[in-house]
Amino acid sequence: MRHEPEFADDLSALRTHAFSYRSLTWWGIIAFMVIEGAFFALAMAAYFFLMAQEQEWAPRPWSPPDLLAGTLFTAVMLLSEVPNTMIKRAANAYDVAAVRKLLPVMSAIGLLLVIIRGFEFNSLNVFWYDNAYGSIIWALLFLHTTHIVTDWGDTLVLWQLMKTPHGEDPRRLVDTDENALYWRFVWLTWLPIYVLIYWVPRLFR
Amino acid sequence: MESLQHGPRQRRADRSRIPPPYPQDQGTDLGVKSWGPEQWKIGGGTVWGWLSYDPVLKLVYYGTSNPGPWNAEQRPGDNKWTAGVFARDVSTGQARWYYHSTPHDLFDHDDINETILVDWPGPNGQRIPAMLRPSRNGYFYVQDRRNGRILSADAYSFINAYKGVDLKTGRLIPAPEKEPKEGRVVRNICPGPPGAKDWNPSAFSPVTGLIYIPHLNICMDMGAKNANYIPGTPFVGADVKMYAGPGGNRGVFTAWDPVARRKVFEIKEDLPLWSPALATAGGLVFYGTMDGWFKAIDARSGKLLWQFKTGSGIIGQPISYRAPTGDSTSPCRRASAAGPERSSRPISTNAIRPPRSASSTQ
């Protein structure tokens, strides 16, 4: 039997975009965060598993990674939360001009972080093919580097997008808000990795 | 060690009448019983390095080399008469006593180092005929050369491969966590295969009563694996990576007081010291380094008096003799390393075995 429609209520008055958990792409971003979070959690579990196999962590004669580049990276990353929060607030307040001003700042910070990351890679004092310790240290840093580079790429694309008339569309502000949220996730995952790469090899010498 | 096709010439089952000093070495046919079946035939333990002779006791003292292969798992048991010291009667060749310094050797620690015969100040003033030996396993043995009993055995270099020498039983106390297992590398084993001091002899100075020991400070990662026995090929079965020990220097020149059993002074050298030492009556001590410096230092303080750059690394024995000019201070000549200069690794004409450079692995 073919059902005849019985019209209940009219939805034409509903809005066409929304921030935070009311937006569809927000749930998409959260799902990707859960996936990458699971990835990092398992990589850290592998780190502790391999640590248990080794008699001494940062096995002699390999000395632990130098602190300078890593700590500088962490500092710049934490500082980047300031412009990041400003962008998030601007996006929520539909302040397109402020967003257009701040995005280049975030892109520049992203570039700076990628450069510092380059120095980090050769301050590890071990190669990935030296031993299991070197392999997992390089793996953790490489995983987070893909994380940083992808989000930096997103910020660059968003910056170019906001410069075009598409920037007026409120949905692009929802995208900016969610990109800022994802940036927060990027440096949240960096903190435990920073401890694992730079400090744990010093404690068990 | 190179394995020989028809088994080691040196060893044969001994029927020494006088029991060896410690229970671990007493028993019949230990040379066969302390090995797996037939393994004693391909077990190495030959003789090289330094011999000493005591005319009074008419005894010859010499050390035996490490058991083969390096992979200790392949040869269970104490692997008797390897890595130990024999005292034999010079006329009949019968063994008077034997001391097993490194039973079931794990790290190629032959015990062929020089044995210096001295008269040791005994407890109530009388003189004990003793022998001093800075062994490759890192312990400075002082033994009574009549019967091989240990008077003292202290580490003269950084050691974590062993826990010490039990003076009652004379047995070396192993460190289980440093025992290499097949298939899994064990890291940071000090001393490395060349030992705390390789074959280059130390020098005793009756003037200062100290022993001047030019030795190494090398540690290693060692991975054992199943070694295949093919006559004419190295029978090793171990992957070894050597590197500098604690302090980053690979060589140390130590002045050791055997009576006080402590280190008087030490000179840290970057490269491992494979050159023997020479102590002269004039209060000078000479030694050479791997990068060709021939150094003279003050016997008491260890201060560097002068040094002279030679053409190649020095592993030859510096000697001194009285020149015909009757001069009081005896000039000294040293035999630098002769032989072709090959990829910066000096091969001395009289070296039995080319030393391994720091980076190559076995």
Add this chain to the structure above:
Amino acid sequence: MSLRFRNSTALLALAAALWGCNREERQTRGKPLGETATAAMPDTVYPGTGNAPAPDPRAAQYEGNASAIAQGQMLYNQMNCVGCHFHGGGGMGVALMDGKWRYGGRIDQIVASIDQGRPNGMPAWRHRLTEQQMWQLAAYVRTLSGQERKDAVSARADEVSNTPPQTQTKREPLMPADSDEQ
């Protein structure tokens, strides 16, 4: 699907098939049954600037073949080559990771060196190894100086790490066989 599209995919599959199938081929038996043990090995060392003899037909079978190189790696450890040549760095034996080959760096020349032995301590392996094993060993030895294709080589062995991964060893230029320089 248009005719042209179907033809092009068929062609593509054929080309891909030729590329694929021999590089992973496991030839388990080196020599057909009944042939005499080891045919006399042509002496491929030639003095001065003489032209090199024609390459041995078996070379194509072993060069760049992943299973031959893997067998060669196992034999390199088992036959105690490591004892003298270490992992290519050389010790008592000559270094194998540089491009200097006094007796020739081609695969058949290396097989000749293994088969006949060489002065200064290289034992002759004739009758101690089968011909197939010698060819496999030679195939592996060539990877130590990066001569083989990178996709046929295994990055590391299940042993203590001693050299950078073999997939990244630079291809050493082969010095002419008669160069006097050490």
Add this chain to the structure above:
Amino acid sequence: MRREGLLALLCLSGCSGAQTAFGGQGAEDANFIQLFTVFMIVCTVMYLLVSAALIVAVWRRRRTAMVVEDCNHQATSGVVRPALIGWTALIAIGLTALTLVGFFTDRSNARNGSHPQLKLTVTANQWWWDVEYDWADVSKSVRTANEIHLPVGIPVEVTLKSNDVIHSFWIPNLAGKQDLIPGRRTDAQLLPRKTGLYRGQCAEFCGTQHAQMALDVTVESKADFEKWYGAQLQTAPVPKTPLQLAGYRYITTRECASCHNISGTSAGGQVAPDLTHFASRRSIAAGTLPMNTGNIYGWVADPQSQKPGNHMPTIGLKADDLHGIVAYLETLK
């Protein structure tokens, strides 16, 4: 529940197999059969309950059904909720009981293997087993390949290690399997209760010839074991006839000596099975072929056709070398 009853029920063809988990000749395997019986009973009861409920639910004819045609498809009769509670309780109790029974069986297995009087070390290689008997007096240790002799009634501890990939040491008639993992040391406990000839096999996929990596296990009386062990301690007999001498000369100087070891001769290879007492074994090449002259000829002439992909090369022997080798190998009792 008599074990024979269950055996009769379950084994379709002859079940006195040399390699079957229902052999029951080992202590752990006997425990396995009892535990398996308990699990079978409980599971069969549960299965019958479910099947009965399903069959009745589908084929019962009755008037009042709570269906959409009668517009009360939401209603459920009163019996459903208590039935669910009963069913859940039944499952929970059943599972707890099974877990406890399993736990106690595990403890009894551990007790059986707690005081081993015989120690073995089995090293797995790609596609053969290296067996060593370890004693306090190391000179009395014996090394053999692809076969194990055990005295009946003596608890045995087998230390397991591997030279290449992961294998699994499994003799179903005696005990469960344990993996041999490179870089690790695992151990297995055996307590044979009945004498007999059994067969074990590698149970973890280990490469091309995983299927032909078996080992022959002989459980015999203590006296027979001592006799066998004494024979294994001897070195290889000296060849007598000229044919055997030719074979001896070939083996100890040519390709064979690079891999195989024959104690008492200069052939000392450690990377292939020990041949000192080759002819005394029940099979060739890890259970691939039964031991007889024809098979020795077939194997030595062309091992790649019997076990393609294994590491023993086909040498392409000349006829008289082959005769000599086989003649000498047959003297290695």
Add this chain to the structure above:
Amino acid sequence: MKSAAERAKLPPADVPRDGPNLTGEELETKLSTTWSNPPGFVGWLSSVDHKDIGRRYVITALVFLALAGVLAIAMRLQLARPDNDLIGAARYNEIFTMHGTTMMFLFAVPVMQGMQIYLTPLMIGTRSNAFPRLNAFSYWMYLAGGLLLWIAFVLNVGPDVGWFAYPPLSGPQFGVGKRVDIWAQMITFTEVAALAAAVSLTATILKQKAPGMSLARMPIFVWATLVTSLMVIFSMPSVALASGMLLSDRLVGTHFYNPAERGDALLWQHLFWFFGHPEVYIIFLPATGFVSEIVATFSRRSIVMYPIVVMSLVATGILAFGLWVHHMFATGLPRIGYSFYTAASMSVSIPTGLQIFCWIATLWEGRPQLKVPLLYVIGFIFTFVIGGLTGVMIAAVPLDLQLHDTYFIVAHFHYVLIGGAVFPLLGAITYWFPKATGRLMSETLGKIAFWMIFLGFQLAFFPMHIAGIYGMPRRVYTYPAGMGLELPNMLSTLGSLVVSTAVLLFVVNLVISARSGRRAAPNPWGAPSLEWATSCPPPPYNFPHIPLVSSRTPLWDAGEKLPVVHGLRVEDRELVLTTVMSAEPDVREPSPEPSPWPLIGTVATTAMFVCSIFSPWAVLVGVVPVALALTAWFWPKSPRLSGSL
């Protein structure tokens, strides 16, 4: 129709919207022009319609099922007689690896996700999946992974180390050549595809339920989809990390699995089985969703104790992550740990036991109609319970030490996978075939196929229990005579031939019915859920008006007139977002149009992945085209109101 630019500037009042004044034929023509694919082959490639993607997923998966089935027959023929030499050792190892890998990664998970992608929007009353382009990308990546594996197999470079590839056998020294690299890279493809589909399905279920369809009113199949998608999101990264580390071990010489440099071979087993066990539940839970839907429809009543069934689904999903070590009972880990995992493995069978109770109670309370889908459900219960009980048996350590890696385990997992997932799948295909094609499958052919599959299956796989107890290890290309294995293996081979002819019969039934089956009314089975409210096959926009839901069985309670909401734009793709818990209408979300960029993105990613097997630099070089393709994918086209995802 105005161009997109002008429409963007129109005042909201006079934008055409569906409603009482725009309904029926006129609305349907406008909506179909908005929601249908662009014309031609390029249009076919750039389709983002969940029905197209779902159909492609299921058809591709069934093709891989057939290919792997042929390999299964080859294996059975080789094992029919002892010491058989039909297939050599090396070739047999390749065949069983390809059979296992294809069945687990290229058939089981994708076919379930394909059905979920097809059915979820229809069952929750929306017009498309949440991220349609991501969905299209997911299918293309899955197809690329499958082609990579099978082209390699044809070129004699197929993997030969088992579908689980334990190092060191799969490591750089013993996994010779490129075989294992191709296997590991295929894992990366299928894992990206599964994760993309899972993200899209989760967002669809949480945000796009029809107004009124609160979580308590969702169909059970949609619950199963939600739980499975969350399990995919949490478990797939484990195998991705493990295969990534294996690839880096093999290509750039890291030491994760090299015990000599303090790596460990068991690290792989932990990571693989942490994914492995949830994966078999990712395959099983959607099947329970099918069973719940079929049992409700053919018992003519709603599922008994809906909350119990839903809680069982969620409990199974959570418990599945806690018992992976029961695959490693023989690796010599400490025994105390094993007893914990025995208890966990036993406890996971409780929720499944409850679900089976509820299904039987529903049949008990209702009036079952013995149509083909219900036959498959009954076959499922009879078969799966045997598999579940053997699972309980091997959860006990002493039993598992004898039965692990023998044919007893092969019998167990075929009972739970074929019995537990393929039977309900065949029932579901028969059940939803009319919705997808508009024609009914033939009942007689269906019944014959069912009985042949059911009996053939028992004949094929029950003797494997006996073979396992008689000491036949897994993955052996032959076995010696005289061990009592001849009879069980011969029976299994005969059984496998019966099953394969039955599957052939099922496919014939599919093909014939698609062309000349009886025409189907919108709701041929009188089912309660929303997908039967629209026509068969459903139009591109699924529902002319988004339905308003007020109970768990909307069509049974709606009587003649189905309450709907209206007011969505007609000339732009638009659907309604509702709140997560109570599904009140919240936002009118523009849905992205079809685009070729997901396919182009897949081609770029494939090039990067495949070339990275041969040189690690390909990863750095290959990233550029991938980044460009993704940028073009997200770049909004016309200045419309619609978003880009």
